[in-house]
Amino acid sequence: MLGHLGSEVKKLLGEGIAPDHIRAGLDRHRAKGLHPSTLPSLVHEAMNAAPTASGTAHQSWTNPTDVAAAYGGDL
Numbered sequence: 001m002l003g004h005l006g007s008e009v010k011k012l013l014g015e016g017i018a019p020d021h022i023r024a025g026l027d028r029h030r031a032k033g034l035h036p037s038t039l040p041s042l043v044h045e046a047m048n049a050a051p052t053a054s055g056t057a058h059q060s061w062t063n064p065t066d067v068a069a070a071y072g073g074d075l
Contacts, residue, residue, distance in 0.1 A: 009022060024043070026039070
């Protein structure tokens with residue numbers, strides 16, 4: 001089992017896949033408990049995953065509390 005997983009990792013490294021992507025694929029493999037031959041698919045899944053959101057969450061627009069300050073008193 002480990003030998004097969006190691007050969008899959010070696011093959012992916014030989015194809016020029018970044019080690020960080022392979023690590024992410026190995027994390028997914030460990031979490032899902034799949035056969036070692038699925039590692040390339042899991043690495044591909046990790047490479048194409050949506051980036052995680054950083055910073056603050058989106059805040060919808062709200063009416064300003066001070067209308068004169070927001071619009072310069074031109075309403």
